[in-house]
Each structure stands twice: as C-alpha cells, then as structure tokens.
Amino acid sequence: MTRRMSTERIDIEISTAVINRAYLPLMVAVTGAAAGAELSDAARRWHKRYLLMFGGRGSGKSRAAAQAVVLLMLTGRYRVALVRKVADTIRDSQWQEIRDVVEAWGLQRYFRTTVSPLKIHCTRTGSTAVSKGFDRSEKIKSLASIDFVWIEEVTELTLDDWRQLNFTIRGRNPAGRNRQILMTFNPINPEHWVKKAFFAEGGSLERAADDESTTILHTTCRDNRFLDRVFLTELDKLRDTDPDLYTIITLGRWTKLKGLIFPAYKTVETYPALPSHYYGLDFGFSETSPAALVKVGARVEGRKKSLYIDEALYMPGLSPSELIEQLDERIPPADKHVAIYCDDARPETIKEMRRAGYNAIAWKKGASSVYEGIMLLKMFELNVTETSVNIVRELNLYKWKEDRSGNQLPEPVKKHDHSPDAIRGVVYTALASLVREPDDNPGAVCASRQSVAVA
Numbered sequence: 001m002t003r004r005m006s007t008e009r010i011d012i013e014i015s016t017a018v019i020n021r022a023y024l025p026l027m028v029a030v031t032g033a034a035a036g037a038e039l040s041d042a043a044r045r046w047h048k049r050y051l052l053m054f055g056g057r058g059s060g061k062s063r064a065a066a067q068a069v070v071l072l073m074l075t076g077r078y079r080v081a082l083v084r085k086v087a088d089t090i091r092d093s094q095w096q097e098i099r100d101v102v103e104a105w106g107l108q109r110y111f112r113t114t115v116s117p118l119k120i121h122c123t124r125t126g127s128t129a130v131s132k133g134f135d136r137s138e139k140i141k142s143l144a145s146i147d148f149v150w151i152e153e154v155t156e157l158t159l160d161d162w163r164q165l166n167f168t169i170r171g172r173n174p175a176g177r178n179r180q181i182l183m184t185f186n187p188i189n190p191e192h193w194v195k196k197a198f199f200a201e202g203g204s205l206e207r208a209a210d211d212e213s214t215t216i217l218h219t220t221c222r223d224n225r226f227l228d229r230v231f232l233t234e235l236d237k238l239r240d241t242d243p244d245l246y247t248i249i250t251l252g253r254w255t256k257l258k259g260l261i262f263p264a265y266k267t268v269e270t271y272p273a274l275p276s277h278y279y280g281l282d283f284g285f286s287e288t289s290p291a292a293l294v295k296v297g298a299r300v301e302g303r304k305k306s307l308y309i310d311e312a313l314y315m316p317g318l319s320p321s322e323l324i325e326q327l328d329e330r331i332p333p334a335d336k337h338v339a340i341y342c343d344d345a346r347p348e349t350i351k352e353m354r355r356a357g358y359n360a361i362a363w364k365k366g367a368s369s370v371y372e373g374i375m376l377l378k379m380f381e382l383n384v385t386e387t388s389v390n391i392v393r394e395l396n397l398y399k400w401k402e403d404r405s406g407n408q409l410p411e412p413v414k415k416h417d418h419s420p421d422a423i424r425g426v427v428y429t430a431l432a433s434l435v436r437e438p439d440d441n442p443g444a445v446c447a448s449r450q451s452v453a454v455a
Ligand SMILES: Nc1ncnc2c1ncn2[C@@H]1O[C@H](COP(=O)(O)OP(=O)(O)OP(=O)(O)O)[C@@H](O)[C@H]1O
Pocket: 018, 019, 020, 055, 056, 057, 058, 059, 060, 061, 062, 063, 064, 185, 186, 224, 226, 227, 228
C-alpha cells in the first residue's frame, strides 16, 4: 500500500519502504483520508480511544509509535504527551525515537526539540509534544487538554496511575475524533492489570478485546524487516535454550513463567526511612549489558526481615568515566561515603571509583556464591519501589535453569540478572548477619555463614 501525504511543502511516502507493513493502517488513520476518499476498515480501527501495540522484543512497536506521532504532529495542530513511569527515561526512549524519525525523514526543518523541558514542537502546524513521568504524578492533571498520549511500556504503570491518566484524557481532538491513548509494551505475567483491563478471557491475540473502544495489534520480530540480524538470531536462539523465555520475549505472549527465582517480591510506592542503606553495582559496559546500581536497606521487626530496594541507575554502554559521571548524578552527596558493593570483575574501574571519592568495595561474584546469595535473599521479604522499572522487569524474568527433562537446576539462567546480582552483592556482603541467628532457618544460615566469612 502506498499513500502520499502531500502539502505545499512536504511529501512523505507512507509505504513499506519506511514503515513496517503491520503498522501502515495506524499511519493512514493518524494522517486521515485523502481528499474525497474513505478510510479503509483497517485504518478506521485506529480511530478508537485505546490503541494497544504489544508483542515480542524488537517488533518495531516503539519506532512505529514514533512515526505515528510525527505524522500526527505534521497533519494538524495537536497536543501530544509522551508518558512513561519514570520521567528520566523518556529522553532516551520516546523523545529520542521521535528525533530519529524526524531525521530519517529529513524533517528537521519542521521540528524543534528541547531537553529542558523535554519537548518537541512542530513549527509547521504548531503541534507540541510534552513529556510526563508518573514518578512526578502531581503533574498528570496538566494533561487534561492533550489530544494524543503515547505511553511507552505501559506495564510499568500501576493500575492507579492508569486510572488517573484515563480519567484526565477525555473528549474530542481538533479533528472531532476521539482523544487517543496509544500503549506500547511487552507482555509479562497474565496477572498484570493491563491483561485484565484490555484482554478478554480466552480472546485471540490479534483482536483480544477489540471492541468499540479498543484496538489491539500483536507483532513479533518477524514483523520488523528493519531488525538487525544479530538481535534476530539472539531472539531465535531462545527457542532451544529456554522455551518459556522464548514464548514471553520472542513471541511476546502473556506467560506465567515457571521457575521464577523471586516470584513473591512486592512493590511499594516509596522507599521508606531506614536507619542505613548500601549500594550494589553490577558492571556492564556493552550495549547489551547495562550497569545496574541499586540502593538496598533492611528493616527487622522481630522475625520478619524486609529488604527495601530502589533503582539508582540502569544504563547500557557506559564507559568507566561515564559511569562515574552517572554516579555523581545519581548518588546524593550525603551518600558519598556509603559502601557500594561492586562485582569484582572490574578492579580498574573500582579503583577509579575510589579515586573519584566513592566507597567502592569489590565482592566476589563467582559462581559458587550465586546459589547461596539467592538463598540468603530469599530469607527476606523483598520490597521494590514501583519506579524501579528495570529491577521489576528483571525480577519478572529471572528464573532457574532447567535440564533437558525440565527439572529445575540450582543455578539461575544467566539473563535478566543485572539488578538481582547487584542486590545479591549487598545482601551477601553487608546484610547476611541479619539472617544468621542459629534458630532462624538453620539450614540456609549455615550454608551462608562460611562463605560470608570468606567473602
Ligand atoms: N520503520 C523502521 N525503519 C527503520 N528502522 C526500524 C523501523 N522499525 C523498527 N526499526 C528498528 O528496529 C529495531 C527495533 O525496533 P523497536 O525498538 O521499535 O522495536 P520494539 O518492538 O519497540 O522493541 P522492544 O520490544 O524491545 O521495545 C530498532 O533498532 C529500530 O530502530
């Protein structure tokens, strides 16, 4: 299908040359029918209020959403909001994605972007895109006049966040159509509120709860002809190495994973006041392996021991000096003396961190400590702040390995383990004593005691 959106000055080809086929009807819907023409049924589906694009990793959802926003902003004078749980993550995701589309289509003349505040302005139509994070929820009310919302990774939001937003966005846009909420995400556990709110029990993937107000599109990496081969091979490899992860990550289906290591963690709204805390850091300097910095504190009430965990940093591709810049931004000056337990794989970086004034301490992450460290962690109730979106995502995927017959092995799958490893470093090194009393689960305690002494 080829359509052209022509104006006196701009001519963008809405075709499979630049847009993945599955998303073409969305693009046609946002730009409206050509003069005198009727929109096809496929395009009309995308005029509903709730638009869900979900599925496997790398299926082109985010790029397509950004393309739709650019086309919408060029077509009329619209107010768009880029929404995500954590405001600070919008710049590297939606905002950047839109800039990439503007650049790929050579539209720089018509768009101005600013970082502070994080905004996009279309000089041709007067459309604007603002950004809103739900970690600063008092600002959500200001979305009342927004015509089109793109929520990236909507599963990061709580049901309360969603209700607040849904209540705020009402009425019609300047073209007389529904104000719309476009949600892009990868599915997780079927218990999630997004599944319950939008997907009919037993409904098909494609049009699960497609009704008069909702349109749902499911895509996988097969729908993205622009995907890089290396990523595609990684996604395919999971079929042999871990069929469950293949189903959830590659096929993008709601899946209750078996063998999760921490199935019972809880989320809390805020990190509480605690007498002390530590940081844990898992290094990762490549594009695929992020540096994960977590803040961990413990609360002991009688026999109940709770850990509170907050995400301080989760970012791939940092050089050692960039990592230190990030620490300067993320760790408050009053915390500079607080111990940061780092995996011992990067002694040079640990030295650099110490030179920069941080109390970086190496701990031995070696294979023998993994099981014991996990068992120690399991003796605590785990409470993760709801803004810790990467910790939550990893805990939802961090699972035990299985042998060929499907028996669980006492060893985790070495994926989605960056935050769990960082948390484990703190607990194994600094907090193990809290669960060491001899009458408190003696089996696990003895197992940990020896290696803690060695560590
Ligand atoms: N129309 C397109 N033109 C050029 N590149 C594209 C296009 N669509 C997708 N890509 C590229 O394919 C890759 C994956 O796309 P994208 O990030 O949109 O997928 P996703 O479904 O959002 O992935 P995830 O599930 O990981 O969020 C990116 O590198 C993106 O730039």
